[in-house]
Amino acid sequence: MVAASVLIPIVDRPKGLTVLFTQRSRKLKNHPGQISFPGGRAEKDDKDVVATALRESQEEIGLHPERVNVLGQLGLCLTG
Numbered sequence: 286m287v288a289a290s291v292l293i294p295i296v297d298r299p300k301g302l303t304v305l306f307t308q309r310s311r312k313l314k315n316h317p318g319q320i321s322f323p324g325g326r327a328e329k330d331d332k333d334v335v336a337t338a339l340r341e342s343q344e345e346i347g348l349h350p351e352r353v354n355v356l357g358q359l360g361l362c363l364t365g
Contacts, residue, residue: 286363291324292338294348295356307345323348334358 294305311318323342331337335358339350 287365288327288334288337289325290327290334290338290341291322292342292348292353293322294342294346294353305346 296303296305305323306320307323309316309319309321323345324338325341325345327334327337328340331340335355339348339353342348342353343350
C-alpha cells in the first residue's frame with residue numbers, strides 16, 4: 286500500500302465558495318487527462334497526511350501552506 290493524500294481546496298471568492306480542481310497531464314502513464322484534486326504520495330519527511338497534502342498542493346498549484354486553513358479530514362480510503 287502506498288500512502289498518499291489530497292487537498293480539496295475551497296476558495297472564498299466574491300461570488301461565493303469555489304472548489305479548485307486540477308487536470309492531470311495527458312502524457313502521464315496513470316490517469317492521463319483526468320480531473321483531480323492536488324495531492325500525491327507521502328514522503329518520509331511528511332509529518333502526517335495533512336503535511337503531505339499541503340506539500341503536494343504547493344508543488345502542483347503553488348498554494349502556500351500558510352494560506353491554508355484546514356477545515357477537517359476525511360477518513361482513510363483504500364484505492365487501487
